Amino acid sequence: MHIAILTFDGFNELDSLVAYGMLSRLSLLGDTDWQVSIASPTPQVTSMNGLTLNAHIDLTTASTADAVLIGSGMKTREVANNADIMQQIRLDPSRQLIAAQCSGTFLLARLGLIGQMPACTDSTSKPWVQAAGVSILNQPFFTSGNLATAGGCLSSQYLVAWLLTRLKDRETAREVLHYFAPVGEKDEYVSRALAHVEAYL
Protein backbone atom coordinates (compact mmCIF):
# COMPACT_ATOMS: atom_id res chain seq x y z
CA MET A 1 0.00 0.00 0.00
CA HIS A 2 1.47 3.32 -1.06
CA ILE A 3 0.28 6.73 0.15
CA ALA A 4 1.70 9.82 -1.56
CA ILE A 5 1.47 13.25 0.06
CA LEU A 6 1.60 16.01 -2.57
CA THR A 7 3.83 18.76 -1.21
CA PHE A 8 4.58 21.93 -3.17
CA ASP A 9 6.86 24.90 -2.72
CA GLY A 10 5.40 27.16 -0.02
CA PHE A 11 3.84 24.15 1.73
CA ASN A 12 2.29 24.28 5.18
CA GLU A 13 4.42 22.04 7.42
CA LEU A 14 1.55 20.67 9.48
CA ASP A 15 -0.63 19.89 6.47
CA SER A 16 1.92 17.55 4.88
CA LEU A 17 3.98 16.33 7.82
CA VAL A 18 1.47 15.51 10.56
CA ALA A 19 -0.06 13.02 8.15
CA TYR A 20 3.39 11.85 7.02
CA GLY A 21 4.51 11.10 10.57
CA MET A 22 1.27 9.48 11.68
CA LEU A 23 0.75 7.35 8.56
CA SER A 24 4.39 6.20 8.62
CA ARG A 25 3.81 4.56 11.99
CA LEU A 26 2.81 1.31 10.24
CA SER A 27 6.05 1.00 8.25
CA LEU A 28 8.02 1.94 11.35
CA LEU A 29 6.35 -0.96 13.16
CA GLY A 30 7.43 -3.33 10.39
CA ASP A 31 4.60 -3.40 7.85
CA THR A 32 6.69 -3.96 4.71
CA ASP A 33 3.63 -3.53 2.47
CA TRP A 34 3.12 0.05 3.67
CA GLN A 35 4.89 3.06 2.22
CA VAL A 36 4.33 6.80 2.71
CA SER A 37 6.08 9.27 0.41
CA ILE A 38 6.41 13.01 0.11
CA ALA A 39 5.78 13.79 -3.57
CA SER A 40 6.88 17.08 -5.12
CA PRO A 41 7.48 18.63 -8.54
CA THR A 42 11.17 19.18 -7.67
CA PRO A 43 13.68 17.08 -5.70
CA GLN A 44 13.60 19.65 -2.88
CA VAL A 45 10.73 21.86 -1.73
CA THR A 46 10.74 24.75 0.74
CA SER A 47 7.85 25.41 3.10
CA MET A 48 5.99 28.68 3.66
CA ASN A 49 8.28 29.23 6.65
CA GLY A 50 11.58 28.39 4.98
CA LEU A 51 12.00 24.71 5.83
CA THR A 52 13.61 22.78 2.96
CA LEU A 53 13.15 19.04 2.65
CA ASN A 54 13.93 16.30 0.16
CA ALA A 55 10.97 14.83 -1.66
CA HIS A 56 10.84 11.04 -2.00
CA ILE A 57 9.06 10.79 -5.36
CA ASP A 58 7.82 12.96 -8.22
CA LEU A 59 4.21 13.74 -9.08
CA THR A 60 3.99 11.17 -11.87
CA THR A 61 4.96 8.40 -9.47
CA ALA A 62 2.57 9.80 -6.86
CA SER A 63 -0.27 9.46 -9.35
CA THR A 64 0.14 5.66 -9.24
CA ALA A 65 -0.26 5.47 -5.44
CA ASP A 66 -3.15 3.69 -3.73
CA ALA A 67 -3.98 6.89 -1.86
CA VAL A 68 -3.01 10.49 -2.48
CA LEU A 69 -3.20 13.29 0.08
CA ILE A 70 -3.04 16.77 -1.41
CA GLY A 71 -1.24 19.10 0.99
CA SER A 72 -1.74 22.80 1.40
CA GLY A 73 0.40 25.91 1.21
CA MET A 74 0.88 29.53 0.27
CA LYS A 75 1.30 28.90 -3.46
CA THR A 76 -1.66 26.64 -4.18
CA ARG A 77 -3.16 29.04 -6.72
CA GLU A 78 0.18 29.28 -8.53
CA VAL A 79 0.35 25.49 -8.60
CA ALA A 80 -3.17 25.32 -10.02
CA ASN A 81 -2.17 27.74 -12.79
CA ASN A 82 1.01 25.83 -13.64
CA ALA A 83 0.02 23.54 -16.50
CA ASP A 84 3.31 21.68 -16.36
CA ILE A 85 2.72 20.70 -12.73
CA MET A 86 -1.00 20.04 -13.08
CA GLN A 87 -0.61 17.65 -16.03
CA GLN A 88 1.68 15.46 -13.91
CA ILE A 89 -1.10 14.95 -11.34
CA ARG A 90 -3.34 12.24 -12.76
CA LEU A 91 -5.68 11.09 -10.05
CA ASP A 92 -8.67 8.79 -10.34
CA PRO A 93 -11.08 8.26 -7.43
CA SER A 94 -12.31 5.03 -9.02
CA ARG A 95 -8.96 3.40 -8.26
CA GLN A 96 -7.49 5.63 -5.49
CA LEU A 97 -8.44 7.23 -2.21
CA ILE A 98 -7.95 10.98 -2.57
CA ALA A 99 -7.72 13.28 0.44
CA ALA A 100 -7.26 17.06 0.43
CA GLN A 101 -6.10 19.20 3.34
CA CYS A 102 -7.01 22.92 3.57
CA SER A 103 -6.09 24.64 0.28
CA GLY A 104 -5.52 21.18 -1.21
CA THR A 105 -9.29 21.25 -1.71
CA PHE A 106 -8.72 23.97 -4.32
CA LEU A 107 -6.48 21.62 -6.31
CA LEU A 108 -9.08 18.87 -5.97
CA ALA A 109 -11.57 21.25 -7.58
CA ARG A 110 -9.19 22.40 -10.30
CA LEU A 111 -8.38 18.78 -11.13
CA GLY A 112 -12.09 18.39 -11.86
CA LEU A 113 -12.59 15.80 -9.13
CA ILE A 114 -14.87 17.51 -6.64
CA GLY A 115 -18.05 17.84 -8.72
CA GLN A 116 -21.01 18.91 -6.60
CA MET A 117 -19.56 17.48 -3.38
CA PRO A 118 -19.41 19.94 -0.48
CA ALA A 119 -15.96 20.13 1.08
CA CYS A 120 -13.79 21.40 3.92
CA THR A 121 -10.94 23.89 3.77
CA ASP A 122 -9.25 26.38 6.11
CA SER A 123 -10.60 29.86 6.82
CA THR A 124 -7.86 31.62 4.82
CA SER A 125 -8.46 29.57 1.69
CA LYS A 126 -12.25 29.53 2.03
CA PRO A 127 -13.06 32.61 -0.12
CA TRP A 128 -11.07 31.51 -3.13
CA VAL A 129 -12.04 27.85 -2.83
CA GLN A 130 -15.67 29.04 -2.82
CA ALA A 131 -14.89 31.23 -5.83
CA ALA A 132 -13.79 28.04 -7.61
CA GLY A 133 -17.37 26.82 -7.19
CA VAL A 134 -16.94 24.63 -4.12
CA SER A 135 -19.55 24.64 -1.35
CA ILE A 136 -17.55 24.90 1.91
CA LEU A 137 -18.75 23.30 5.14
CA ASN A 138 -18.18 24.72 8.63
CA GLN A 139 -16.72 21.45 9.90
CA PRO A 140 -13.28 19.82 10.01
CA PHE A 141 -13.89 16.70 7.90
CA PHE A 142 -16.12 15.50 5.09
CA THR A 143 -15.96 12.41 2.94
CA SER A 144 -18.00 10.99 0.10
CA GLY A 145 -16.98 7.79 -1.67
CA ASN A 146 -13.23 7.78 -2.23
CA LEU A 147 -12.77 11.51 -1.64
CA ALA A 148 -12.20 13.26 1.68
CA THR A 149 -11.38 16.83 2.67
CA ALA A 150 -10.32 18.47 5.93
CA GLY A 151 -10.06 22.07 7.12
CA GLY A 152 -7.76 23.56 9.76
CA CYS A 153 -4.24 22.14 10.05
CA LEU A 154 -4.80 19.99 13.14
CA SER A 155 -7.70 18.24 11.39
CA SER A 156 -5.04 16.36 9.41
CA GLN A 157 -5.38 13.67 12.09
CA TYR A 158 -8.94 13.12 10.80
CA LEU A 159 -7.71 12.48 7.25
CA VAL A 160 -5.21 10.04 8.79
CA ALA A 161 -8.04 8.28 10.63
CA TRP A 162 -10.01 8.03 7.37
CA LEU A 163 -7.08 6.73 5.34
CA LEU A 164 -6.18 4.11 7.94
CA THR A 165 -9.80 3.01 8.35
CA ARG A 166 -10.24 2.65 4.59
CA LEU A 167 -6.83 1.11 3.78
CA LYS A 168 -6.54 -1.03 6.92
CA ASP A 169 -9.29 -1.13 9.55
CA ARG A 170 -10.80 0.70 12.50
CA GLU A 171 -8.50 -0.95 15.03
CA THR A 172 -5.36 0.15 13.17
CA ALA A 173 -6.70 3.70 13.00
CA ARG A 174 -7.45 3.59 16.72
CA GLU A 175 -3.96 2.39 17.61
CA VAL A 176 -2.20 5.03 15.54
CA LEU A 177 -4.40 7.85 16.83
CA HIS A 178 -3.83 6.65 20.38
CA TYR A 179 -0.06 6.66 19.96
CA PHE A 180 0.10 10.27 18.75
CA ALA A 181 -2.53 11.77 21.08
CA PRO A 182 -1.52 13.77 24.15
CA VAL A 183 -0.87 11.72 27.28
CA GLY A 184 -3.91 11.82 29.57
CA GLU A 185 -6.22 12.82 26.67
CA LYS A 186 -5.80 9.82 24.41
CA ASP A 187 -9.34 8.44 24.69
CA GLU A 188 -10.81 11.89 23.97
CA TYR A 189 -8.62 12.41 20.89
CA VAL A 190 -9.22 8.90 19.53
CA SER A 191 -12.99 9.08 20.04
CA ARG A 192 -13.29 12.46 18.35
CA ALA A 193 -11.25 11.44 15.32
CA LEU A 194 -13.01 8.11 14.84
CA ALA A 195 -16.41 9.76 15.27
CA HIS A 196 -15.65 12.07 12.34
CA VAL A 197 -14.85 9.12 10.11
CA GLU A 198 -17.58 6.81 11.34
CA ALA A 199 -20.28 9.40 10.76
CA TYR A 200 -19.87 8.52 7.06
CA LEU A 201 -19.53 4.73 7.24
Place this chain on the structure above:
Amino acid sequence: MHIAILTFDGFNELDSLVAYGMLSRLSLLGDTDWQVSIASPTPQVTSMNGLTLNAHIDLTTASTADAVLIGSGMKTREVANNADIMQQIRLDPSRQLIAAQCSGTFLLARLGLIGQMPACTDSTSKPWVQAAGVSILNQPFFTSGNLATAGGCLSSQYLVAWLLTRLKDRETAREVLHYFAPVGEKDEYVSRALAHVEAYL
Protein backbone atom coordinates in the same frame (compact mmCIF):
# COMPACT_ATOMS: atom_id res chain seq x y z
CA MET B 1 13.04 36.79 19.78
CA HIS B 2 14.63 33.57 18.62
CA ILE B 3 13.24 30.08 19.25
CA ALA B 4 15.45 27.10 18.37
CA ILE B 5 14.00 23.62 17.96
CA LEU B 6 16.64 20.95 18.58
CA THR B 7 16.20 18.26 15.95
CA PHE B 8 18.41 15.20 15.77
CA ASP B 9 18.84 12.31 13.38
CA GLY B 10 15.91 9.92 13.81
CA PHE B 11 13.64 12.79 14.86
CA ASN B 12 9.87 12.47 15.20
CA GLU B 13 8.35 14.73 12.53
CA LEU B 14 5.42 15.92 14.65
CA ASP B 15 7.54 16.70 17.70
CA SER B 16 9.75 19.19 15.85
CA LEU B 17 7.58 20.40 13.01
CA VAL B 18 4.14 21.03 14.54
CA ALA B 19 5.83 23.54 16.84
CA TYR B 20 7.94 24.89 13.97
CA GLY B 21 4.91 25.58 11.79
CA MET B 22 2.76 27.01 14.57
CA LEU B 23 5.45 29.22 16.10
CA SER B 24 6.51 30.51 12.67
CA ARG B 25 3.05 32.03 12.21
CA LEU B 26 4.25 35.28 13.81
CA SER B 27 7.16 35.79 11.40
CA LEU B 28 4.89 34.85 8.49
CA LEU B 29 2.51 37.61 9.59
CA GLY B 30 5.37 40.12 9.53
CA ASP B 31 6.88 40.15 13.03
CA THR B 32 10.49 40.90 12.06
CA ASP B 33 11.66 40.39 15.66
CA TRP B 34 10.52 36.75 15.65
CA GLN B 35 12.58 33.87 14.33
CA VAL B 36 12.11 30.12 14.59
CA SER B 37 14.96 27.78 13.61
CA ILE B 38 15.52 24.07 13.26
CA ALA B 39 18.83 23.38 15.02
CA SER B 40 20.80 20.19 14.37
CA PRO B 41 24.29 18.76 14.84
CA THR B 42 24.65 18.36 11.07
CA PRO B 43 23.50 20.50 8.10
CA GLN B 44 20.91 17.85 7.22
CA VAL B 45 19.01 15.48 9.48
CA THR B 46 16.79 12.52 8.60
CA SER B 47 13.67 11.65 10.55
CA MET B 48 12.67 8.30 12.04
CA ASN B 49 10.60 7.74 8.90
CA GLY B 50 13.18 8.79 6.34
CA LEU B 51 12.36 12.46 5.78
CA THR B 52 15.52 14.54 5.24
CA LEU B 53 15.50 18.28 5.89
CA ASN B 54 17.98 21.11 6.02
CA ALA B 55 18.70 22.51 9.46
CA HIS B 56 18.83 26.30 9.81
CA ILE B 57 21.43 26.58 12.58
CA ASP B 58 23.83 24.45 14.59
CA LEU B 59 23.54 23.52 18.27
CA THR B 60 25.99 26.16 19.44
CA THR B 61 23.92 28.92 17.85
CA ALA B 62 20.75 27.32 19.24
CA SER B 63 22.18 27.63 22.73
CA THR B 64 22.05 31.44 22.42
CA ALA B 65 18.32 31.49 21.60
CA ASP B 66 15.70 33.09 23.85
CA ALA B 67 13.80 29.80 23.92
CA VAL B 68 14.86 26.26 23.10
CA LEU B 69 12.50 23.38 22.37
CA ILE B 70 14.10 19.94 22.59
CA GLY B 71 12.50 17.63 20.04
CA SER B 72 12.12 13.89 20.27
CA GLY B 73 13.11 10.90 18.21
CA MET B 74 14.30 7.33 17.93
CA LYS B 75 17.94 8.10 18.74
CA THR B 76 17.59 10.24 21.84
CA ARG B 77 19.63 7.87 24.02
CA GLU B 78 22.40 7.81 21.41
CA VAL B 79 22.37 11.62 21.39
CA ALA B 80 22.59 11.68 25.18
CA ASN B 81 25.63 9.39 25.05
CA ASN B 82 27.37 11.47 22.37
CA ALA B 83 29.66 13.80 24.31
CA ASP B 84 30.50 15.80 21.19
CA ILE B 85 26.83 16.64 20.63
CA MET B 86 25.96 17.14 24.29
CA GLN B 87 28.76 19.64 24.93
CA GLN B 88 27.39 21.86 22.15
CA ILE B 89 24.05 22.17 23.98
CA ARG B 90 24.56 24.83 26.64
CA LEU B 91 21.20 25.80 28.02
CA ASP B 92 20.43 27.97 31.02
CA PRO B 93 16.89 28.31 32.38
CA SER B 94 17.84 31.51 34.15
CA ARG B 95 18.10 33.27 30.79
CA GLN B 96 16.05 31.03 28.46
CA LEU B 97 12.74 29.27 28.25
CA ILE B 98 13.39 25.56 27.78
CA ALA B 99 10.71 23.17 26.54
CA ALA B 100 11.02 19.43 25.98
CA GLN B 101 8.73 17.25 23.90
CA CYS B 102 8.37 13.49 24.56
CA SER B 103 11.86 11.92 24.68
CA GLY B 104 13.31 15.44 24.72
CA THR B 105 12.59 15.22 28.46
CA PHE B 106 15.36 12.62 28.67
CA LEU B 107 17.86 15.11 27.25
CA LEU B 108 16.59 17.73 29.69
CA ALA B 109 17.43 15.31 32.50
CA ARG B 110 20.80 14.34 31.07
CA LEU B 111 21.70 18.02 30.68
CA GLY B 112 21.18 18.27 34.44
CA LEU B 113 18.33 20.75 34.12
CA ILE B 114 15.32 18.87 35.43
CA GLY B 115 16.28 18.49 39.08
CA GLN B 116 13.37 17.22 41.18
CA MET B 117 10.74 18.60 38.83
CA PRO B 118 8.13 16.06 37.68
CA ALA B 119 7.77 15.96 33.92
CA CYS B 120 5.84 14.70 30.92
CA THR B 121 6.98 12.34 28.18
CA ASP B 122 5.42 9.85 25.77
CA SER B 123 4.46 6.30 26.70
CA THR B 124 7.30 4.71 24.69
CA SER B 125 9.98 6.84 26.32
CA LYS B 126 8.46 6.70 29.81
CA PRO B 127 10.37 3.65 31.16
CA TRP B 128 13.83 4.94 30.27
CA VAL B 129 13.06 8.55 31.20
CA GLN B 130 11.96 7.20 34.59
CA ALA B 131 15.15 5.14 34.76
CA ALA B 132 17.03 8.43 34.39
CA GLY B 133 15.44 9.49 37.67
CA VAL B 134 12.58 11.60 36.37
CA SER B 135 9.13 11.39 37.94
CA ILE B 136 6.69 11.11 34.99
CA LEU B 137 3.19 12.55 35.16
CA ASN B 138 0.12 11.05 33.47
CA GLN B 139 -0.77 14.33 31.79
CA PRO B 140 0.16 16.10 28.55
CA PHE B 141 1.82 19.26 29.88
CA PHE B 142 3.72 20.45 32.93
CA THR B 143 5.68 23.61 33.56
CA SER B 144 7.65 25.03 36.45
CA GLY B 145 9.50 28.31 36.14
CA ASN B 146 11.24 28.53 32.78
CA LEU B 147 10.99 24.80 32.04
CA ALA B 148 8.11 22.97 30.39
CA THR B 149 7.58 19.41 29.18
CA ALA B 150 4.91 17.71 27.09
CA GLY B 151 4.01 14.10 26.36
CA GLY B 152 2.31 12.63 23.27
CA CYS B 153 3.09 14.19 19.89
CA LEU B 154 -0.09 16.20 19.50
CA SER B 155 0.56 17.89 22.85
CA SER B 156 3.19 19.94 21.04
CA GLN B 157 0.43 22.53 20.59
CA TYR B 158 0.49 22.97 24.39
CA LEU B 159 4.22 23.77 24.38
CA VAL B 160 3.47 26.26 21.59
CA ALA B 161 0.74 27.84 23.74
CA TRP B 162 3.18 28.11 26.65
CA LEU B 163 5.99 29.61 24.57
CA LEU B 164 3.70 32.18 22.97
CA THR B 165 2.11 33.10 26.30
CA ARG B 166 5.51 33.57 27.93
CA LEU B 167 7.30 35.27 25.01
CA LYS B 168 4.31 37.31 23.80
CA ASP B 169 0.94 37.22 25.57
CA ARG B 170 -2.23 35.22 25.99
CA GLU B 171 -3.97 36.90 23.05
CA THR B 172 -1.18 36.00 20.64
CA ALA B 173 -1.27 32.40 21.85
CA ARG B 174 -5.04 32.37 21.39
CA GLU B 175 -4.84 33.69 17.82
CA VAL B 176 -2.19 31.19 16.74
CA LEU B 177 -3.99 28.23 18.32
CA HIS B 178 -7.23 29.35 16.68
CA TYR B 179 -5.63 29.51 13.24
CA PHE B 180 -4.28 25.95 13.37
CA ALA B 181 -7.25 24.27 15.07
CA PRO B 182 -9.76 22.23 13.07
CA VAL B 183 -12.62 24.20 11.51
CA GLY B 184 -15.73 23.89 13.67
CA GLU B 185 -13.68 22.89 16.74
CA LYS B 186 -11.53 25.98 17.17
CA ASP B 187 -12.98 27.18 20.47
CA GLU B 188 -12.62 23.71 21.99
CA TYR B 189 -8.98 23.38 20.88
CA VAL B 190 -8.04 26.89 21.99
CA SER B 191 -9.70 26.54 25.40
CA ARG B 192 -8.07 23.20 26.13
CA ALA B 193 -4.59 24.40 25.19
CA LEU B 194 -4.85 27.66 27.10
CA ALA B 195 -6.25 25.86 30.13
CA HIS B 196 -3.15 23.67 30.28
CA VAL B 197 -0.90 26.72 30.34
CA GLU B 198 -3.03 28.88 32.60
CA ALA B 199 -3.22 26.19 35.26
CA TYR B 200 0.37 27.20 36.07
CA LEU B 201 0.14 31.00 35.81
